[in-house]
Amino acid sequence: MPCSGDIKQKNFVVAICGASGALYGLRLLKALLERNTRIYLIISRAGHQVLAHETGYSGEPFHTFLADRGVIISDGSELIPIDENDFFTPPASGSFRHDGMIICPCTMGTLAAVASGTAGNLIHRAADVCLKEKRPLILVPRETPLSTLHMENMLKAARAGATILPAMPSFYGKPASIEDLADTVIARILDHLDVAHDLVKPWGLP
Numbered sequence: 001m002p003c004s005g006d007i008k009q010k011n012f013v014v015a016i017c018g019a020s021g022a023l024y025g026l027r028l029l030k031a032l033l034e035r036n037t038r039i040y041l042i043i044s045r046a047g048h049q050v051l052a053h054e055t056g057y058s059g060e061p062f063h064t065f066l067a068d069r070g071v072i073i074s075d076g077s078e079l080i081p082i083d084e085n086d087f088f089t090p091p092a093s094g095s096f097r098h099d100g101m102i103i104c105p106c107t108m109g110t111l112a113a114v115a116s117g118t119a120g121n122l123i124h125r126a127a128d129v130c131l132k133e134k135r136p137l138i139l140v141p142r143e144t145p146l147s148t149l150h151m152e153n154m155l156k157a158a159r160a161g162a163t164i165l166p167a168m169p170s171f172y173g174k175p176a177s178i179e180d181l182a183d184t185v186i187a188r189i190l191d192h193l194d195v196a197h198d199l200v201k202p203w204g205l206p
């Protein structure tokens with residue numbers, strides 16, 4: 001259930017990379033846009049390709065694509081898509097104060113770029129800015145199995161200040177659909193962003 005009236009508008013940067021699990025990105029956008037947020041959305045080139053492969057996205061305006069999938073942008077919310085190579089936009093600069101960035105899903109390639117501090121595209125740069133400005137940065141890596149390089153990069157990113165929140169859904173709440181399963185991950189992201197939600201019932205509560 002949306003709960004838009006009870007919190008002030010927050011600003012987030014959301015990046016969708018070319019890892020399997022585009023659904024996670026869509027569920028995250030749905031959850032945030034129903035809850036009084038302004039979202040700066042960056043989708044990598046590979047992210048567009050995997051979105052097309054996994055969800056049928058065919059390049060239409062993203063607002064239309066989301067609306068066709070039942071994503072309601074609440075009155076207090078706004079979606080601002082940005083090109084992954086456009087550095088003339090707010091997330092590229094530390095002077096733009098926001099409430100956090102989430103890379104969901106995050107590829108091993110983007111993880112490596114974040115861990116090594118390169119800024120080859122706007123996703124890498126915006127993440128680098130989060131780390132230097134001590135802003136929340138949540139990486140939602142998706143790969144299996146993991147090489148030692150992947151694990152070292154996660155450790156490096158975590159030591160630099162990122163939260164590693166893998167796309168590892170939980171089953172103990174007995175999710176009834178693939179969307180509910182994905183939302184077990186989204187719920188933990190919202191917890192870490194301090195965004196109130198009722199996507200899943202906290203364990204042990206009635």
Ligand SMILES: Cc1cc2nc3c(=O)[nH]c(=O)nc-3n(C[C@H](O)[C@H](O)[C@H](O)COP(=O)(O)O)c2cc1C
Pocket residue numbers: 016017018019020044045046047049050053106107108109110142143
């Ligand atoms: C269908 C598909 C699924 C993929 N799944 C993953 C994945 O789960 N994890 C990953 O690290 N890379 C995955 N890749 C590879 C990335 O898309 C590729 O490394 C790309 O260069 C990443 O670019 P980006 O980080 O800028 O999005 C996948 C590619 C395709 C076509």
